[in-house]
Amino acid sequence: MITAPRKHILVSIAAIALAVIVACLVATTFGAASERVLSVFFISLIAVVGMGVYSGNSGILSFGHLSFMAIGAYASALLTLPAQLKVATLPKLPDWLATTELGLLPATLVAVLLTSVVALLIGMAIGKLEGSAAVISTLGLLIIVHGIAIGWRDVTRGSQTFFGIPRETSLWVAAAGVVVALIVARLYRDSVSGLRLRAGRENAIAASAVGIRIRRERLVSFVISAALMALSGALIAHFLGAISPKKFYFTDTFLLLAMLIVGGMTTVTGAITGAVAITIVTEILRRFEGGFSLAGLEMPAVFGTTQIGIGLIILFAMFRKPNGLAGLKEWEERVFPDRREPHSQSDMRTITQAVPLKATGMTMQFGGLIAVNDVNLTLKPGEITGLIGPNGSGKTTLMNMLSGVLVPTKGQFFQGKDELSGLTSHQIADHGIARTFQNIRLFDNLSVFQNVLVAALSTRGGENAEGRANAALARMGVERHANADAGTLSYGDQRRVEIARALACEPSLLFLDEPAAGMNREETDSLTETLRRLTRDLGLGILLVDHDLKLINQLCDRIAVLNEGRLIAEGTPKDIQNNPDVIEAYLGPSRQDERNQPEEKQ
Numbered sequence: 001m002i003t004a005p006r007k008h009i010l011v012s013i014a015a016i017a018l019a020v021i022v023a024c025l026v027a028t029t030f031g032a033a034s035e036r037v038l039s040v041f042f043i044s045l046i047a048v049v050g051m052g053v054y055s056g057n058s059g060i061l062s063f064g065h066l067s068f069m070a071i072g073a074y075a076s077a078l079l080t081l082p083a084q085l086k087v088a089t090l091p092k093l094p095d096w097l098a099t100t101e102l103g104l105l106p107a108t109l110v111a112v113l114l115t116s117v118v119a120l121l122i123g124m125a126i127g128k129l130e131g132s133a134a135v136i137s138t139l140g141l142l143i144i145v146h147g148i149a150i151g152w153r154d155v156t157r158g159s160q161t162f163f164g165i166p167r168e169t170s171l172w173v174a175a176a177g178v179v180v181a182l183i184v185a186r187l188y189r190d191s192v193s194g195l196r197l198r199a200g201r202e203n204a205i206a207a208s209a210v211g212i213r214i215r216r217e218r219l220v221s222f223v224i225s226a227a228l229m230a231l232s233g234a235l236i237a238h239f240l241g242a243i244s245p246k247k248f249y250f251t252d253t254f255l256l257l258a259m260l261i262v263g264g265m266t267t268v269t270g271a272i273t274g275a276v277a278i279t280i281v282t283e284i285l286r287r288f289e290g291g292f293s294l295a296g297l298e299m300p301a302v303f304g305t306t307q308i309g310i311g312l313i314i315l316f317a318m319f320r321k322p323n324g325l326a327g328l329k330e331w332e333e334r335v336f337p338d339r340r341e342p343h344s345q346s347d348m349r350t351i352t353q354a355v356p357l358k359a360t361g362m363t364m365q366f367g368g369l370i371a372v373n374d375v376n377l378t379l380k381p382g383e384i385t386g387l388i389g390p391n392g393s394g395k396t397t398l399m400n401m402l403s404g405v406l407v408p409t410k411g412q413f414f415q416g417k418d419e420l421s422g423l424t425s426h427q428i429a430d431h432g433i434a435r436t437f438q439n440i441r442l443f444d445n446l447s448v449f450q451n452v453l454v455a456a457l458s459t460r461g462g463e464n465a466e467g468r469a470n471a472a473l474a475r476m477g478v479e480r481h482a483n484a485d486a487g488t489l490s491y492g493d494q495r496r497v498e499i500a501r502a503l504a505c506e507p508s509l510l511f512l513d514e515p516a517a518g519m520n521r522e523e524t525d526s527l528t529e530t531l532r533r534l535t536r537d538l539g540l541g542i543l544l545v546d547h548d549l550k551l552i553n554q555l556c557d558r559i560a561v562l563n564e565g566r567l568i569a570e571g572t573p574k575d576i577q578n579n580p581d582v583i584e585a586y587l588g589p590s591r592q593d594e595r596n597q598p599e600e601k602q
């Protein structure tokens, strides 16, 4: 399923095909040299969009993707190399490989398939890593594959040139390859998997809380991007006719990453922009590298002029355009902004079979600090439970444990007979528990509609996702912002969108961590009314953490009070208001004495 408007996709594909055909026709009129430049440009562009499919959508920069290009290049070359030449130059090849002599297309398909399998295995290992560890591991991959290419002499000819590869990559073959790669990358970006991955890139914790399995989506993108790299590798091998391991090492990694970073990692438009910009600059600087004369002045040869130039462009881009020259949007998204009309024909499903969530002995220890200490709590559908307590009393920590963000040190919680303790955040979301965060965690660079849609797509089997997304937006009164980027909204609207995103998961229990923080009284009153309607109309249970005691008292059926990690009181708002332990926790013992004295005198 493609999540973008059909118009964007059709316009994009038509433009890609047209631009490539026009570029080919222009190059052919200028002769063989320009055809060569354009062919290399197309093949490089396949690699850049290949890297972008993973790095752009996941936000994890990969230094290792040229390994997949190398695997594609060597694998396809081994399959197309004339048998006689194989016998002469690679005498130790196994018979079946020595006698195989395929055409470019089948050899490329086999190479792409083989690379995808290798990427699947590597991706499963790398996918366990986060942040800089994930980035560094890709560097390790590059070094390992380079080492194998040099060491496996019987198959690769080691560091010597692997020559004699049939030069079958014509300009039109490269053009066909780049059209396929650009379309695959464009479709992936707006596929369900691509949207989930971009949500995870924006905020991994929130993505997991709406049911997204980030590791799985990363793996999907890793394999697709490796397949595109293999395609690029096969085409370059059959364009040059000779390859060696150094072709797939640091120099080209730097060049391709520069294209991706300068253009903008997150879009296909960015990959194209970066590839065009860096190719033009490289072609110009290369002419000056050997020295030149200007107005009678002889400039000496400066080795590395091209690399220095590319480095300067990267610096310029980082200072002036940190998201790349093309920014965060595809060109067609800017030219034809989404004018999705908000509609809410469908409403949210009423909770009919919800069961209470029972937590016992919940404990969380951070080093020497016991943030939550042996807390028992039951949350019922259709009921609003307030969770209050002074700053640092453990409210958010308890909510984090019940939503799978933190693994409790001790304690268990069940939904009916199902034990949820020990489940991950996305598994808990699938059990109908959704949440918002104290510090708003929206997917800032996705539209409001995409924020909500991706949650609906990732829970309840993705059933009727668009309808659920629209209904959730309408329930929270933010449907008019559907097309705006979430990060551009006012604070109050962002909080409402975050609740809408949680509602799109169709939860039976909703956890709200300080939903009224930063809202004025009017906005808070309106939120109070909205939340009341949610429980009344849909039978939803709510766990509400807030410091606004007026909101808590007005809204909650029951209130639980934490102090220094312990549950010190539980009851109706009236019980809690008069509870001496609660008064002491909030006001301190001396203030409570003051408060008690007049009463004692009476």
Ligand SMILES: Nc1ncnc2c1ncn2[C@@H]1O[C@H](COP(=O)(O)OP(=O)(O)OP(=O)(O)O)[C@@H](O)[C@H]1O
Residues within 6 Å of the ligand: 366, 369, 371, 389, 390, 391, 392, 393, 394, 395, 396, 397, 398, 438
């Ligand atoms: N990840 C963590 N690592 C270490 N200590 C933590 C962590 N998270 C919370 N704490 C500590 O646990 C205690 C409880 O924090 P928590 O955020 O749950 O309190 P809270 O009641 O939600 O506070 P507030 O009302 O200010 O949001 C605090 O002392 C806090 O510093």
